[in-house]
Amino acid sequence: MSVDIKNLVQKYDTPLYVYDFDNIARRYEELKHAFEGKKSLVAYAVKSNSNLAVIRHLANMGAGADCVSIGEVKRALRAGVKKYRIIFSGVGKKDEEIREALQEDILLINLESEAEMKRVEMLAKELGVEARISIRVNPNVDPKTHPYISTGLHENKFGVSIDAAKRMYIYAKKSEHLNPIGIHFHIGSQLTELSPIEEACGIVADLVRSLQAINIDIKFFDIGGGLGVVYDDEVTIRTEAYAHAITQAIKGLDVTIVMEPGRYMVANSGIFLTKVLYEKKNGAKRFVIVDGAMNDLIRPSLYNAYHKIEAVQKTGETTPADVVGPVCESGDFLGKDIALPALEHNDILVVHSAGAYGFTMSSNYNTRGKVAEVAISNGNDYLIRQRENFDDQIRLEEVCDTGWQS
Numbered sequence: 272m273s274v275d276i277k278n279l280v281q282k283y284d285t286p287l288y289v290y291d292f293d294n295i296a297r298r299y300e301e302l303k304h305a306f307e308g309k310k311s312l313v314a315y316a317v318k319s320n321s322n323l324a325v326i327r328h329l330a331n332m333g334a335g336a337d338c339v340s341i342g343e344v345k346r347a348l349r350a351g352v353k354k355y356r357i358i359f360s361g362v363g364k365k366d367e368e369i370r371e372a373l374q375e376d377i378l379l380i381n382l383e384s385e386a387e388m389k390r391v392e393m394l395a396k397e398l399g400v401e402a403r404i405s406i407r408v409n410p411n412v413d414p415k416t417h418p419y420i421s422t423g424l425h426e427n428k429f430g431v432s433i434d435a436a437k438r439m440y441i442y443a444k445k446s447e448h449l450n451p452i453g454i455h456f457h458i459g460s461q462l463t464e465l466s467p468i469e470e471a472c473g474i475v476a477d478l479v480r481s482l483q484a485i486n487i488d489i490k491f492f493d494i495g496g497g498l499g500v501v502y503d504d505e506v507t508i509r510t511e512a513y514a515h516a517i518t519q520a521i522k523g524l525d526v527t528i529v530m531e532p533g534r535y536m537v538a539n540s541g542i543f544l545t546k547v548l549y550e551k552k553n554g555a556k557r558f559v560i561v562d563g564a565m566n567d568l569i570r571p572s573l574y575n576a577y578h579k580i581e582a583v584q585k586t587g588e589t590t591p592a593d594v595v596g597p598v599c600e601s602g603d604f605l606g607k608d609i610a611l612p613a614l615e616h617n618d619i620l621v622v623h624s625a626g627a628y629g630f631t632m633s634s635n636y637n638t639r640g641k642v643a644e645v646a647i648s649n650g651n652d653y654l655i656r657q658r659e660n661f662d663d664q665i666r667l668e669e670v671c672d673t674g675w676q677s
């Protein structure tokens with residue numbers, strides 16, 4: 272990202288998320304290009320970075336949205352995503368969410384259990400509509416990623432088995448209020464190996480063929496998200512190889528390939544900026560205490576995820592340091608054993624590849640306001656979310672008079 276970081280910090284203060292919109296566009300184009308000549312839909316996984324400006328930016332290029340709550344569906348609609356490009360997934364949808372999704376007439380409601388199917392059928396009947404559905408199949412393949420972000424094994428809570436899916440399709444086909452036109456799988460996140468995706472694709476494509484044989488016509492073949500990115504020195508999946516493997520697996524099927532990339536689209540397009548407060552040593556251990564914390568970027572604490580961290584315009588001999596925030600938890604760190612030069616108050620650190628699952632996973636823990644977000648496009652910077660102040664944080668709270676006094 273070619274931006275003047277010091278200037279941005281002066282203008283917007285820290286901690287701060289900065290997103291390179293030009294790079295997000297390049298990622299989108301690259302993926303679309305890999306599937307050129309095929310019917311495809313890139314349904315951006317909104318949960319990875321759900322800022323309206325980010326969704327709008329992708330919608331402008333023709334992207335759809337993969338949503339996991341009605342809130343995300345509303346975000347997508349508000350940001351201008353066409354309703355016929357919106358998918359509603361998620362393992363536990365409430366009646367009200369299903370109702371709203373049906374009323375908004377989005378492309379697909381993605382079902383994750385037999386019980387949910389019955390619920391959607393009932394609600395569609397009440398509203399007098401037909402629900403377009405897809406079913407999330409759990410192909411039981413090992414995605415070879417972190418267990419917390421692995422979703423495609425039977426031991427995970429997601430989706431249904433091939434046999435259950437088949438029963439559900441047969442039921443849905445007969446229902447007046449269900450229209451089964453899609454199939455879906457999503458085996459995990461930060462995938463760096465193609466073979467599990469290929470394997471899952473093959474298993475699910477076989478199911479589609481067997482459904483075809485009984486006149487159940489699947490039109491949307493949704494391969495989920497999960498494309499890995501480079502945080503450190505990972506070797507990731509090339510989009511051409513990805514497209515090739517998928518096209519091979521679904522050979523002969525007349526379907527639209529739906530993808531749900533989140534991380535791939537935004538992770539490397541974002542940085543998190545934080546300022547140094549103090550340096551300190553506990554024995555031999557060096558700590559750099561910064562103004563950003565686990566409530567702003569939780570991936571290091573939650574998954575032990577690695578983010579490259581660099582000091583801005585600071586040279587000199589480096590020594591390893593833990594970069595930690597002000598939150599009252601030992602697990603509050605942004606990086607461990609990071610090679611950094613000697614630092615002073617107000618020096619700026621850049622935490623790289625923070626565009627996905629950064630801001631969206633942030634919280635107000637320790638009554639810290641959520642940070643501001645800035646977009647960079649064509650050399651210009653735009654504030655796309657204001658920094659929260661104290662009043663923003665307490666706005667919904669009421670002090671009640673319980674009659675207790677000392």
Ligand SMILES: *Cc1c(COP(=O)(O)O)cnc(C)c1O
Pocket residue numbers: 316318319337339360361457459460461495496497498531532533534535627
């Ligand atoms: C989280 C999620 C995605 C996006 O995953 P990435 O690893 O960010 O690409 C896509 N589809 C579903 C159903 C998800 O839950």
